Amino acid sequence: MSGGSSAVSRHWSTVRVVVVGDPATGKSSLITAAATDTFPETVSPVLPPTILPADYYPDGIPVTIIDTPSSLEDKHKVEEELQRADAIVLTYACDQPETLVNLQNYWLPEIRRLKVDIPVIVVGCMLDLRDEHFPINLERMMGPIMQQFKEIETCIECSAANLVEVAEVFYYAQKAVLHPTAPLFDQESQTLKPRCIRALKRIFVLSDHDKDSALNDSELNQFQVKCFSAPLQPNETDDVKRVVRANLPKGVNHLGLTLDGFLYLHSLFIAKGRLETTWTVLREFGYSDDLALLKENLPVTSEKAPDQSIELTSEAVDFLKGIFSLFDSNKDGALKDFELDELFSTAPESPWDGDPYKDSMERTERGDVNLSGFLSQWALMTLLDPPQSVTYLAYLGYTGDLAKAFRVTRKRSLDFKKQHTDRHVFQCFVFGSKNAGKSALLTSFVGRPFQENYKLTSNQCYTVNTVAQPQGIKKTLILHEIQECDVKEFLSSKDSLAACDVAVFVYDSSDEYSLQRASKLLAEVAWKGEDSGYGVPCLLIAAKNDLNLYPMAIKESEMVCQVMKINAPIRISVKEEHMNNIFQKIVTTAQQCHLSVPETEHGRNKKRYRQLVNRSLILASVGAAVAIVVLATYRAYACRKTSSAH
Template structure:
């Protein structure tokens, strides 16, 4: 469980003791400190401090004695206003002092103090203990508790005999550390609504099987997690027996119901055991005001990184990667859908969505979070986290256990940009005929939120009880540089920017993805937005709203015409969640879309009006600013006319080159504007021909015809989205190639060809030299072997005998042959 240990840890408690003179205020404090009743005491005791090591809970106590004199009234009330808890002391032996508690002390104190008050009857040793006295005491205290909601408890003690003295101050300390007022209404004897909502979140966290009950195993898990003790089977049976005796709907066959869970906590509170409820609440992030605090570690992506390198908490630094839901988070959200689909119609109605997000602060949803940020900051202005100044920073060395308020958590990520607008719910995803969100739409909506504003996904998964301590909530995709090198986009959520001049039909294309068609744009009115009556759109909000995002599930188109793309491994590729972002034609939105080399864009969809050639000129100017790494697809809208569709089909089927298309475009360009307006097909043909020529100049496929009228074109639009997704998944097929790049590619091809030829020639020459060298060495070896054989034969034959006189020496000393020979 994602626990928040010590969510409201307190180090000290300031107590102020007030009451009439001679009631024993000073004696009570002295007996606590020294354990000895003083025979004489000063008029007002100096402030007493009890170190934490001397208290049971390790909390330091500061006890302030006060004067009851009328002239010190202002000073006494000032001390009361600065206290954490006030003890009002009266004498149990003097009825008049108790009457003064009701008539004077409590009215005066409640004017300046809003904390807990403990009413203490001292000198109980002077009163006879009996059933009559106990009944009389209850008769006095119950009206007091009913009339003054700040009075948490009433008790008696004896400073002289040291009876219940330590219990009095322990009760006062617990009234601060474990206050009853936020949990229980002492007047109506009912649990506070905010406490019920807090327990609902705890109940749902431990309801692991999502059956709206706590089984025996889940109840044991709750006990071990919150209190470190294991329930025995007999203990569970005793609890169930007690609950069944108080109401049949507290227990069911499968376990304890939520109503029974509430009754368990109410029983503890009624027995002055409020610390039991607070131990549970604080372990799950609730502070003293029952406001849910968010630990910074719940918003961190570090646990989701597979590497050992530290990752920035939110995208913006890791711009080359996007964020997606983990399988565990997807399964968790699917379980929530099925749990709260009460009518089993495979869709979530508005009431069912309300129930899902009832455990979130203020009942907000991810698509309404931006509207709640300002409201929360105003409503909880006095609540601060441990270090609120660091809440807006990301990365660095922040304490992962630092607690943030909801407003700080909402602003902890990068501020949502215009292109990250997600408030167009439910029009941004698929719904059924009644406008209820389907399972497919529920999944798609969360995938889109994770892609555009991942910190919101982390925050709401924490609200809804996802255990990120056991499973990763989000994962990072492969780096885009790797995917570009492999020409294989393996992201499960793909994003496309939709560009086009005003009026070309961008919104209609977005509506077609969610199944709304052209009619959906007319249905979107301010009243259709959740909480729109409480939310006034300023200019910035309207600008963001004009840059819509929608999401839908799309199957990629295979090369064989099948339904899915087959990857390199031979396995069918899964369906993708396809996010379309409408980029308004205004300069601000365009600049944001084109920033950072469009690293957030997987595909640029260039839409033009086939009846308006100027819309093509607008795209031609934009084309020069789009990086060549981004794949492009041109769409020709408003081609419902048969002539326009026929002309486009002829252009695509005839295989006309760029020169032929340009010639046709120039011929049409000679027409006047009036002639074009008078003849729609000719006007359409000029826009299509100019777009086709623009595509040809960048080696892009010809424009695709689009007729955004549902339902008759639903099948064709489905194939269109398959085509668009395929272009994003295989980006090399749709990347623009400029003249400069083509020239560069030609040079590179020429260099590569030259290198190949040089390599082949070098190999052939080297092989020839090697063969020649080998043959030469072979010949030499053969000749050497022949000569060695002849010498060996000559040396083995007997030498002929020559007579001695056959030799003589000439005068030069040289041996010559015999005279006969010469």
């Protein structure tokens, strides 16, 4: 494998290099010599911006060089230029040791203070003036400094007077920007970084068309043509495998180049300073400088109305089922943590390690993830973060049309009018007062045991699972807990209920205040739904039914439901596992989207007013029609009367 960096031009129009350093360290002479290939007898104290044209270096990207003053009064201007730089050339004078000390004591700490996270090229100028009787080992001299300041990309010494290594200075600066080392390679351990390994592994898997875990000669050649637009000659293919086999025997087998061999080759390229080869490969496969897939190469998945949602299509689900089966190494129908980690090993990291996904899916008694939980988690990620879902499908090697891996559902407002929904994934908002039993409801949904001790959950608490319907059809249900203290802020948004397919209001059956609070929350949500046009079907859930009910508990809760015109309360006990088919009932309520939508007195008055207005309009229309008919009849009669008189 070999080649240049053809993909670079998509990302850079120019590379801006700022030259800084102590006074009289040769900054201006270095810039002039690089631009004119001659040594200037006299130079201005500070040069205007100097451009090295696109054809100056192999990458075909021009370099804009910014000279800077060294006086303290111009410090602010230097800081501004450093903030705009893509790379820094930091100079010292080879014949002035104190400038090297100042580089370590002032310049590098100053760059770090400004939080300028860009590569630094340390350049020793005026090499021709160094005393030849005191030779210096550059590597030994700069090693401790580079160890302390990891932002230093490389060190080089040059002579503008003798035109020695002058062009190389800005070549290294440009190269550090276009083909940075830091994302790919750990200089200290001399190994590829984990994120780089993950990206290269994905590229290897995509290039392994016959899925035999090796790149044969044909696949190697296709890879070479894709990345470098030139085929490998047979002797070149043999040479590649010979080099790998000599240094890493397991890097080649009877089928071809293995993943270990593929990674070894890239380590070799980087160690030899050929980072452009690895970066060309990464960019050809759509990676950015932070080794994530470029968003502009992925389809847009967020263009939808507030009351629409995004779901995976059957093609995407079938792909995920195949991926699950592929990584279920012992074929027990579940993925252990190490198998799940391996499944996501071609992505920068697992998408489910943090909130809101960490504890959201069902696991087996051994803590493994079954297929239902796996697909449910994907449904949750697709609903909450469609761009992330499409990106991770790409990381897993989805080869179909990513734009067809998702479907946008019909608007809920239209579902309400048609009294039917074709959604496969429903989101349920769970309201209720503190200690009402909301968290217990969520955890029971994913099979976790009941816990006596109450634990406050974050406002990003979700659980997700599949729910079987009477006809045997499975739907995916997402429960989203809304903390009582967050309700006011949550409902302040106009579209707060747009994504809600069904809302449930949980109260403690033994606590009169809990019912009062749930009733108030129900009224607030109903009011918000009427006001925003996003009315949602609602259920009242009487939790902790194993405790002693307070007097009038049943009568008062049923009265609330009658007034609001929703179904009677559903009584459950998570502790005793008497769930009363609650999750099936939630899904049924979501599917019957036109029913169980609560009404407030305000809403009923609005409805009566609309009915009255409609009735008045109808009567007015009928009256107008009658008047028109009477007028036409009279005119016809008058015409006939006039005719008969003549």
